[in-house]
Amino acid sequence: MNRLTIAWRNITRNHRRSLLTGGIVAFGFASFALAGGFMAQSFDGLRDNAIRSGLGHVQFADARAFDQSEETTLQFGIGQTGKAMQVLRADTAVEVVMPRVEFYGLVSAGGRSLPFAGIGVDPEAEARGSNIPRSVHQGQWLDAKDRGVVIGGGLAKALNARLGSSVTLLATTSDGTLNAIDATVRGIADISIKELSERYLALPLPLAQELLSAPDTVSRISVILKEPAREPETAARLVEQLKQSGVTLGVKIWRELAVFYQQVRMLYLAIFGFMGAVLLVVVFLSTANATLMSVTERTREIGTLRALGARPRRITSSFILEGALLGLASSVAGTVLSLLITFAINISNIEMPPPPGSVKGFIISVQIIPSAYLAAATAMMITLALASFFPARRAARAPIVESLAHV
Amino acid sequence: MNATPLLSGRGLTKDYPMGAERVHALRGVDVDVYPGDFLALRGPSGSGKTTLINLLGLLDMPDKGTLLLEGRDTATLSENERADTRRDRFGFVFQSFNLIPVLTAAENVAYPMLLKPQPRRPSATAPGVALPPASMQLWRAALASILSAKAEPPGDMQARAVDLLAAVGLAGKEHVRPDLLSGGQRQRVAIARALANHPAVIFADEPTASLDSRTADTILDLMKQLNQERGVAFVLSTHDPRVVERAARIIALHDGAIEEGAI
Numbered sequence: 001m002n003r004l005t006i007a008w009r010n011i012t013r014n015h016r017r018s019l020l021t022g023g024i025v026a027f028g029f030a031s032f033a034l035a036g037g038f039m040a041q042s043f044d045g046l047r048d049n050a051i052r053s054g055l056g057h058v059q060f061a062d063a064r065a066f067d068q069s070e071e072t073t074l075q076f077g078i079g080q081t082g083k084a085m086q087v088l089r090a091d092t093a094v095e096v097v098m099p100r101v102e103f104y105g106l107v108s109a110g111g112r113s114l115p116f117a118g119i120g121v122d123p124e125a126e127a128r129g130s131n132i133p134r135s136v137h138q139g140q141w142l143d144a145k146d147r148g149v150v151i152g153g154g155l156a157k158a159l160n161a162r163l164g165s166s167v168t169l170l171a172t173t174s175d176g177t178l179n180a181i182d183a184t185v186r187g188i189a190d191i192s193i194k195e196l197s198e199r200y201l202a203l204p205l206p207l208a209q210e211l212l213s214a215p216d217t218v219s220r221i222s223v224i225l226k227e228p229a230r231e232p233e234t235a236a237r238l239v240e241q242l243k244q245s246g247v248t249l250g251v252k253i254w255r256e257l258a259v260f261y262q263q264v265r266m267l268y269l270a271i272f273g274f275m276g277a278v279l280l281v282v283v284f285l286s287t288a289n290a291t292l293m294s295v296t297e298r299t300r301e302i303g304t305l306r307a308l309g310a311r312p313r314r315i316t317s318s319f320i321l322e323g324a325l326l327g328l329a330s331s332v333a334g335t336v337l338s339l340l341i342t343f344a345i346n347i348s349n350i351e352m353p354p355p356p357g358s359v360k361g362f363i364i365s366v367q368i369i370p371s372a373y374l375a376a377a378t379a380m381m382i383t384l385a386l387a388s389f390f391p392a393r394r395a396a397r398a399p400i401v402e403s404l405a406h407v
Numbered sequence: 408m409n410a411t412p413l414l415s416g417r418g419l420t421k422d423y424p425m426g427a428e429r430v431h432a433l434r435g436v437d438v439d440v441y442p443g444d445f446l447a448l449r450g451p452s453g454s455g456k457t458t459l460i461n462l463l464g465l466l467d468m469p470d471k472g473t474l475l476l477e478g479r480d481t482a483t484l485s486e487n488e489r490a491d492t493r494r495d496r497f498g499f500v501f502q503s504f505n506l507i508p509v510l511t512a513a514e515n516v517a518y519p520m521l522l523k524p525q526p527r528r529p530s531a532t533a534p535g536v537a538l539p540p541a542s543m544q545l546w547r548a549a550l551a552s553i554l555s556a557k558a559e560p561p562g563d564m565q566a567r568a569v570d571l572l573a574a575v576g577l578a579g580k581e582h583v584r585p586d587l588l589s590g591g592q593r594q595r596v597a598i599a600r601a602l603a604n605h606p607a608v609i610f611a612d613e614p615t616a617s618l619d620s621r622t623a624d625t626i627l628d629l630m631k632q633l634n635q636e637r638g639v640a641f642v643l644s645t646h647d648p649r650v651v652e653r654a655a656r657i658i659a660l661h662d663g664a665i666e667e668g669a670i
Contacts, residue, residue, distance in 0.1 A: 009509035304505040307466055308600075309494020309522045311487050400466045404501070 007322040011329070014294065021290040022330040025384065028283040029334025029376045032276060034341060036372025039268050041365045046265070050258040052131040054119070056098060056222030058235040059257060060084065060242070063250030065219065073103050074174040077217040084247045088223060091241065093234045096129030096224040098122060101208045101217070105171030107151075107201060109159040109185075116155060116201040118171065120208020120218075129224040132189065132202065139163040139187035144204045148186025152200030156188045163188065169203070173213040181211050221249075280383050288387040291323060295391040302395050303403025312396035316389065319396075323388030327381035334380070335373060342366045411478075412439035413607055413640060414463055418472035421458050421663075432458040434663040435472065440608060444640040445631065447654035454660040456644035457612050463642060464497055464610040465489045494522050498601025498639075500611035504593040506585040512596045513581035516568040519603040571599035575629055591622035598629065608640040615647050627653055 011018050051057055065076035078084060081099055088097045101120035106113050123142035127133045133141035136150055149169070151161065161167060165185045173179045183203065191197035209215050225234055235251045242249055255262070295302075302315055350364045395403070421433040433455045440446060440463060448456040461467040462474060465481060474481045476492065484492065493499075498519075506515050569581055575595040585593055594614060601609045611630070615623035631653050634641050643650050651657055659666040 006509065013509050300505065301507060304499075304501070304507070306490065307464070307493060307499045307505075308519050309490050309492075309604075311490045314522070401461050404466070404505075 003318065003321055004325065007318065007325050010294075010322050011326050014297075017290050017294065018326060021287050021384075022326060022333060024286045025283060025327060025330035025380050026334035026337055028279055029331050029380050030338045030341060031279055032376035032379065033334065033338040033369070033373050034345075034366055035272055035275065036369050036376070037338075037342060037366040038364070039272055040367045040369045040372070042268065043265060044367070045362070046261050047254075047258075049131070050261045051224070051228075051254050052129070054098070054100065054130055054132065054222055055254045055257050056096075056129065057225040057228050057231050057254055058223050058238070059220055059252050059254070060088070060223070060238070060249040061220040061252075066250055066252055072174065072176055073172050073212055074101070074214050074217055074219065077101075077174065077214060077219055078221065078247075078249065079217055080247055081216050081218050081221075083245060084221060084242060084249065087241050087245045087247065088221065088238060091234075091238060093225055093227060093230070094223055094238075095226045096125055098125045098129050098222040098224070099205060099218040100220050100222060101205060101212065101214070102219040103171055103208070103212060105169055105211070107155070107159065108168045108170070109161045109165055112159055113170075114155065114158055115199065116151075116169075117196070117199040118169070118201045118203065118208065118211075120203055120205045120212075122205050129222070135189040135191060136187040137190040139185070141187055142202060142204050143186070144206065146186065146204070147181075147183050147207060149183045149201055149203040149207075150187040150189050151185060151202075152189055152191045152197035154191070154194060154196075154198030155200060156185070158198060161185050169201075169211055171211050173211075174217070175213065177213075179211055179213055181207065183207065276379070280379055283380065284383050284387055287384055288390075291319070291384070291388045292391045294322075295319060295388070295395050299395055299398070299403050299406035302398075303400050303406065306396070306400045307404065312393075315396040316392045319388040319392030320385045323384035323386075324381045327384035328377065330384075331373075331377035331380050334376065338373070339368065342368060410441050412475075413442050413444075413477060414438075414440040415475040416459075416463065416469075416472060417474075419459065419462055419469045419474065420471035421455075421462065421467070421469055423458075431663050433462070433469070436660070436663070436665055438463070438658060438665075440640060440642055442607065442640055443634065443638045444608070444642070445634045445653065445655040446640070446642045447650050447657045448642065448644040448660060449646060449651055449657055450660035450666070451646060453662075455663040456660055458663075459660065460610050460612050460642060460644045464499060465493055494519060495604055496607045498603070498606035498609035500594065500597045500601050500609060500614050502613040502616045504585070504590075504597045504617070506593055506596055506600075508585055511582050511584055512572060512577060512588065512592075512599075513565065513568040515585065515596055516571050516599045516603055517564045519600060520564045520567065523604065567603070568599070571602050572596070574602075574633070575599045589622075590618050591626060594618060594622075594626050595629065598626070598633070602633065602637070602639065606639060608642060611641060611643045613644055613647075615645065615650065623647065624649060 062076040062078060068076070070076055085097055085099060088094055099122055103118045105116055105118055107116045121142065123144050127141060142148060142150055149167065156162070159167070163185055167183055167185060168180055169183055170178060170180045189200060191200050205218070209217065225231060231253050235253060239249065239251050305315055306312070345364060345366050351361045352364050353361050416436065416438045419433050419436045419438065422429045423432050436455070436459060438459065448459055450456050458467070462469050481489070507518065510518060572578060572581055575598050577592060577595050577599070580588065580592065585596065588596065614630070615626060618626060627649055630641055633639060643654070645651070
């Protein structure tokens with residue numbers, strides 16, 4: 001016989017009430033765990049999207065490019081790109097190296113001219129390291145040997161351009177003069193962010209460098225790593241290797257560049273924290289009545305225990321232990337419930353409406369996050385222990401003769 | 408009696424509020440309880456028997472008067488010291504048994520033993536090796552309390568509980584829960600529980616009131632037997648003449664005052 005055994009017997013002596021209280025806690029636990037799992041899934045999706053939309057795990061550029069805006073095209077461009085690319089590709093931790101030229105210009109087709117946000121890329125590297133090629137839903141992705149471009153669906157619509165349409169690209173070169181080239185629409189991309197879809201234009205790196213009259217120059221080099229968990233160490237090592245080769249570049253980890261990801265993450269955490277707090281208050285209030293009833297029903301028993309020599313603190317702690325134990329048992333039930341709901345959601349392929357700023361919905365998915373389960377169990381145990389504490393303390397301090405006379 | 412009293416109350420007074428008025432439950436009662444006593448507090452309902460038992464058993468505090476336990480004024484005891492005194496020196500038997508329903512008969516008997524502090528084990532720490540910090544020791548003690556809460560080795564507690572149950576005629580009922588026992592059997596378990604920590608005195612408030620005539624006789628005989636064999640004092644409140652027949656001394660109460668001297 002130990003206190004845990006006694007606590008468990010006291011929990012089970014009123015099956016119906018304990019089941020009701022446990023049910024409330026189990027649903028509270030499941031809400032907590034599922035929200036955590038959904039949030040983690042959303043974070044993962046956002047992170048992957050940020051990395052695979054061109055940021056890479058680490059990004060190299062002229063140090064000034066991270067803090068300042070360019071006044072002229074490729075003002076902070078990286079020269080000697082070939083040498084830098086060679087060093088980066090040689091490192092065993094690197095999976096893909098994606099050089100990029102970013103610039104703005106005008107695109108004309110059929111008498112209409114519209115501004116575009118241009119990006120010159122290595123088509124083969126992008127196909128391996130980014131999600132952008134997979135967004136092409138009409139036509140094909142870029143080919144380095146071809147003078148074809150890929151434009152956003154919104155831009156294609158605005159230009160009234162189709163696959164095979166001829167377009168003229170006009171941009172300011174790095175030395176400030178205007179240059180123009182002709183190209184063909186090779187593909188149309190389904191870009192989920194509406195504003196970007198109306199401006200997006202990708203072209204092979206050599207074609208972009210020709211347009212900007214900047215051979216062997218890029219704006220940034222994005223790198224996909226084989227082991228993303230070791231980003232900071234790898235980034236530092238790569239910077240050192242580049243320096244030893246005579247190329248001095250600044251470096252940023254994707255987290256430092258993904259402003260949108262950080263904002264959404266903070267927003268989610270704030271919402272989750274608030275909802276969690278509300279949930280705990282609801283569980284506390286729902287279970288407090290049950291624990292109060294339990295303590296009140298056992299008033300005479302409390303008086304007896306005190307007559308036998310139990311100190312008030314021992315009686316209070318016994319009720320706290322019962323609360324915590326019920327919280328733990330309910331959390332076990334909540335774990336089973338959460339796993340079942342997670343499984344059901346993940347196989348149901350429920351499509352959610354597009355998030356703000358996006359034109360594409362997504363399939364809802366929930367991850368199993370052990371830390372969320374642990375946090376939920378701890379929160380539920382503490383909540384029930386607290387719900388038991390207040391009535392138990394009051395009952396344990398009541399005059400013994402009054403407790404013994406309680407009917 | 409010439410012996411030194413175990414408990415000595417002088418001028419014990421207790422009032423209770425009842426609505427806007429105060430009821431005088433005890434009016435300056437003088438009482439002594441001696442080692443090995445078998446004292447009956449007799450009187451009609453409302454005469455103050457239960458109030459006097461509650462004061463003597465340290466379940467309540469007098470409004471006026473002094474109560475000495477082996478010469479020490481109980482008014483100086485802290486709440487925890489009063490609890491420890493009840494645990495170590497007193498036993499209680501209630502009219503409606505007051506057994507813990509989730510515990511078996513043996514566990515009910517062993518429960519007061521569990522309340523005793525865990526004896527310190529000899530330190531296994533080698534000389535010169537630093538002990539864990541005090542906070543760590545406290546945490547360990549708390550954890551041990553939850554997981555074991557044993558004041559004695561479990562075998563000893565269990566054996567003593569079984570012995571006590573056998574002594575009150577309940578051998579073989581160790582694993583039975585109170586709801587499956589008769590009224591007489593429950594009161595026997597309560598008596599065994601009262602004996603758990605070798606008390607100097609057992610207070611029994613109307614111990615036969617919930618029992619049939621034959622069972623009441625048996626229970627009273629058992630109490631008398633334990634009183635004589637173990638030397639434990641009994642203080643019983645009752646208006647049952649059978650208790651009075653067996654009492655060594657009787658204090659008769661009426662309207663909160665002693666009506667008649669000790670016999």
